[in-house]
Amino acid sequence: YTMTASGTDIWNQSDEFHYAYKTLTGVGSLVARVESIDNTNGWAKAGVMIRESLEPGSIHATMVLTPANGVSFQRRIIADDVSTSANSATGDEVAPHWIKIERDLAGNFKAYHSTNGSTWTMQGAPENIQMSSNVYIGLAVTSHDAALTCQAVFSNVTTTGTVSPQWVNQDIGIESNAAEPLYVAVSNNAGVPAVVVNDDPAAANIDTWTEWVIPLQAFADQGINLTNVDRIAIGLGTRGNMTVPGGSGKMYIDDIRLTKPASEPQQQP
Structure with missing residues (x-):
């Protein structure tokens, strides 16, 4: 242990x-x-x-x-x-x-x-x-x-x-972040943002560098045109909920990038 x-x-x-x-x-x-x-x-x-x-x-x-x-x-x-x-x-x-x-x-x-x-x-x-x-x-x-x-x-x-x-x-007795979910939202002027929420409902409590890979299809499946995105937002809590105050704390986010999916290996004849 x-x-x-x-x-x-x-x-x-x-x-x-x-x-x-x-x-x-x-x-x-x-x-x-x-x-x-x-x-x-x-x-x-x-x-x-x-x-x-x-x-x-x-x-x-x-x-x-x-x-x-x-x-x-x-x-x-x-x-x-x-x-x-x-x-x-x-x-x-x-x-x-x-x-x-x-x-x-x-x-x-x-x-x-x-x-x-x-x-x-x-x-x-x-x-x-x-x-x-x-x-x-x-x-x-x-x-x-x-x-x-x-x-x-x-x-x-x-x-x-x-x-x-x-x-x-x-x-x-040690102050730590409130247990809240983490989400990413992408949007454009044409419609409602597409939102993907991390699988961990208490993601705000993760205290080690953790990679989160989001397939772009997860946004496309919500109807957003990925060739016309003008805003990306990262947030904690329930997006759009203005009636319940969020928690307090600190979180570091680094190395945000867009990459092509890995190609499938070709089979040898």
Whole structure:
């Protein structure tokens, strides 16, 4: 599992990080081996987390590994309140290193770390945190610097308890684009524009350079004369909808070009 994240921190009254999670009901645990973490800051964090909600100020219990400060058992026991931690006594723990977080029936959370995944050392003391029965359990990464992106690699990720099958990814507390579709419209003075919408309804959230190839026939099929086009528009949201405000954010578009379709290879006699 390779994850990237920015974010100021998982700390204080509100968190900023990237979360890959499942849902957990009742008792459960999560184990992972942190193979590597970028040193964007000595307190950048790659961790295993149990969290009551996806709000930035949620109650949580998290065991993290850092680039320069070893391991730390961090938690927030009251929503939107201060965070507390049990930090490494030496700061010597570095990737690759194993970490684990678990919740028992009484609501006690325990955090562990290990060099080999079989002999475990408890980090700090157990903490009783009253969370709902249904919570989120997953992998968390923050760069501890909103201007930088931190990459962390996890392996040997295992869970116990009643856990949902599918992973879900999202930023927590980090402002990002509203989830909106992307479209291209071509038009001329003779009629209604022809519009093609990207297949991804949340295209505004794509954060890597992604090629989108649109066959010209997709416009021609809508009745527009492609030899007489005087305007091309690229937009987000639902074109022509002036009653619903659009979202906010930033998106980069580059290298717009018109090319001939690749010719079919000729068969050899």
